[in-house]
Amino acid sequence: MKAVIIKKMTDSGERLSYFCLKTEEAPGKFDVNELAVTGDGDALAISKVEVVDDHVHLYFNEEKHDLHTFRFNVEKFLNEFCPMDFEIVYRGVKADVEVQDLPWVADFADETFTPEESEALKYRLYDSGSKEKRPLVIFIHGTGERGVDNLLPMMANDCVPTIYEYAKEVEDALILVPQAPWDLQIGAWSFPQIRVSLENLVKEIIAEYPVDQKRVYVSGLSNGASATWNLLKYMPEYFAAGVPICGYMPAENPLPRDLSKAPFYGAPVAEDVAKIKDIPVWVFHAEDDPLVAAKAAKELVDALQEAGNPDARYTEYPAGEVTPNPHASWEPAYNDGELLPWLFSKRK
Numbered sequence: 001m002k003a004v005i006i007k008k009m010t011d012s013g014e015r016l017s018y019f020c021l022k023t024e025e026a027p028g029k030f031d032v033n034e035l036a037v038t039g040d041g042d043a044l045a046i047s048k049v050e051v052v053d054d055h056v057h058l059y060f061n062e063e064k065h066d067l068h069t070f071r072f073n074v075e076k077f078l079n080e081f082c083p084m085d086f087e088i089v090y091r092g093v094k095a096d097v098e099v100q101d102l103p104w105v106a107d108f109a110d111e112t113f114t115p116e117e118s119e120a121l122k123y124r125l126y127d128s129g130s131k132e133k134r135p136l137v138i139f140i141h142g143t144g145e146r147g148v149d150n151l152l153p154m155m156a157n158d159c160v161p162t163i164y165e166y167a168k169e170v171e172d173a174l175i176l177v178p179q180a181p182w183d184l185q186i187g188a189w190s191f192p193q194i195r196v197s198l199e200n201l202v203k204e205i206i207a208e209y210p211v212d213q214k215r216v217y218v219s220g221l222s223n224g225a226s227a228t229w230n231l232l233k234y235m236p237e238y239f240a241a242g243v244p245i246c247g248y249m250p251a252e253n254p255l256p257r258d259l260s261k262a263p264f265y266g267a268p269v270a271e272d273v274a275k276i277k278d279i280p281v282w283v284f285h286a287e288d289d290p291l292v293a294a295k296a297a298k299e300l301v302d303a304l305q306e307a308g309n310p311d312a313r314y315t316e317y318p319a320g321e322v323t324p325n326p327h328a329s330w331e332p333a334y335n336d337g338e339l340l341p342w343l344f345s346k347r348k
Contacts, residue, residue: 001021001022001023001024001090001093001094001095001096002021002022002095002096002097002098003019003020003021003022003086003088003095003096003097003098004019004020004097004098004099004100005019005084005086005097005098005099005100006018006019006020006100007069007099007100007101007102008102009102009155009158009161010158011157011158011331011334011335012068012157012328012331013068013069013070013155013156013157013158014068014069014070014102014155014156015062015067015068015069016060016067016069017059017060017067018050018057018058018059018060019037019057019058019060019086019088019097020052020055020056020057021055021056021057021058021088021090021095022054022055022056023056023090028051030049030051030056031091032046032049032058034090034091035058035088035089035090036087036088036089036090037058037086037087037088037089038086038087039084039085039086040082040083040085041085044060044061044065045060045061045064045065046058046059046060046061047059047060047061047062047063068082069081069082069084069155070082070152070155070156072144076184077143077144077186078143078144078145078146078147079144079145079152079156081149081151081152084099086099102161104161104164105151105154105155107126107164108124108125108126108154108175108177109124109125109126109127110122110124110150110151111123111124111125113178113197113200113201113204115197115200115201118193118194118196118197118200119181119193119194119197120181120197121178121179121180121181121194121197121198121201122148122150122178122179122181123150123176123177123178123179123201124150124151124153124154124176124177124179125174125175125176125177125205126164126167126174126175127174127209128167128172130172130210131210132172132210133210133211133212134171134172134173134174134210134211134212134215135171135173135174135211135212135215135216135217135344136173136174136175136176136205136206136209136211136212136215136216136217137163137167137173137174137175137176137217137218137219137343138176138177138178138202138216138217138218138219138231139153139159139160139163139175139176139177139218139219139220139224140178140189140198140218140219140220140221140224140225140227140228141153141156141177141179141180141220141221141223141224142220142221142222142223142224142225143180143186143187143188143189143222143223144156144222145179145180146179146180146181146182146183146188147179147181147182148181148182149179150177150179152179153177153178153179154177157221157328157330157331157334158331158334159219159221159330159334160175160177162334162340163175163219163340166340166344170340170341170344171344173344174205174209174211176201176202176205178198178201180194180223181194186223187223187226187250188223189220189223189224189226189227189230190223190226190227190230190250195227195230195234198227198231199231199234199235202216202231202235202238203238206238213238213348214240214347214348215240215344215346215347215348216238216239216240216348217239217240217241217242217243217343217344217346218231218232218239218241218242218243219242219243219244219245219343220243220244220245220247221245221246221247221330222245222246222247222291222292222327223247224247225244225245225246225247225248225292226244226247226248226249226250228242228243228244228247229242229244229247229248229249229250229272229276229300230249230250232275232276232279232281233249233272233275233276236275236276236278236279239279239348240279240280240346240347240348241279241280241281241282241342241343241346242276242279242280242281242282243281243282243283243284243333243339243343244281244283244284244297245283245284245285245329245330245333246284246285246286246289246291246292246297246327246328246329246330247292247297248264248265248266248292248293248296248297248300249266249268249269249272249296249300250266251266262290262291262292263289263290263291263292263293264291264292264293264296265292265293265295265296266296267296267299268299268300268302268303270303273300273303273304273307274307276304276309277304277307277308277309278309279309280309280311280312280313280346281301281304281309281311281312281313282313282314282315282339282342282343283297283300283301283312283313283314283315284297284315284316284317284329284330284332284333285297285298285314285315285316285317285329286316286317286319286321286322286326286327286328286329287316287317287318287319287326288319288320288322288326289322289326289327289329290326290327291327292327294316297314297316298314298316301313301314311346315333315336317329317332
């Protein structure tokens with residue numbers, strides 16, 4: 001007897017969906033009362049049974065269980081993958097269990113950038129293999145996805161698969177997903193040595209792949225939004241547009257962040273604003289964001305507009321609209337059907 005665990009992507013990241021069970025008996029005779037399912041030692045409830053051809057699909061109960069494939073470690077301020085240790089027993093027979101990865105993940109190469117004079121960075125890269133020049137989209141994760149498993153930045157929300165789907169169905173593009181290395185201190189993308197590594201990685205990808213250099217885009221969320229602002233600030237000649245979400249532009253040498261002092265805020269600096277006043281940006285934030293003050297984003301966009309930026313856009317979600325986590329404004333942002341067409345329309 002074999003069972004295959006099927007996953008799905010949601011706004012809040014990868015989740016378990018159902019398992020497909022192949023038994024020796026006719027599917028019509030399946031008795032769910034004879035089934036026992038445990039995950040990491042805990043019993044899992046089934047909400048629906050569906051017979052499909054000669055298989056039985058059994059759906060996990062989303063109301064009773066957190067079905068995300070990762071958990072947030074509050075002490076580390078870090079998302080971590082769950083062990084995926086399942087046991088499925090039907091009529092006393094234990095099934096061979098396979099956990100099936102989402103098929104699109106295999107299209108992203110697992111790579112490591114090892115510069116001589118700065119920090120090494122793990123990253124994932126989607127490349128269709130086309131020899132034609134095409135846009136490059138850089139997606140930068142938040143603090144919760146730093147570490148040593150570069151699959152995490154792709155699975156903790158649906159931003160990367162949304163970009164991937166657009167590249168597959170609308171317009172081909174290279175997609176770069178870097179990962180900040182592990183550090184006990186949060187805010188790694190703002191550390192100067194890691195910022196420099198990211199800049200060098202971007203330069204290397206542009207040099208080694210057929211990138212349309214008039215169409216290089218960057219988007220990031222939370223601390224990744226700070227990294228987005230930094231790339232625009234330190235490499236303005238490279239970028240056609242940016243999409244910072246729920247972040248702010250960090251100081252030149254930022255102090256260690258203390259979560260007890262959240263929401264964080266950074267006032268716009270005139271010199272920084274001048275460097276990016278010609279780059280289109282679309283900024284997203286929730287009014288009641290508990291980690292990064294919305295006024296930090298709003299004031300920066302206001303400053304860009306006052307400096308003459310004709311395409312500095314700002315979307316603020318009213319308090320109570322982004323739930324259950326008001327910091328996660330990347331969820332409605334990447335559900336906005338105008339976002340990627342707007343981004344891909346920009347050229348230097």
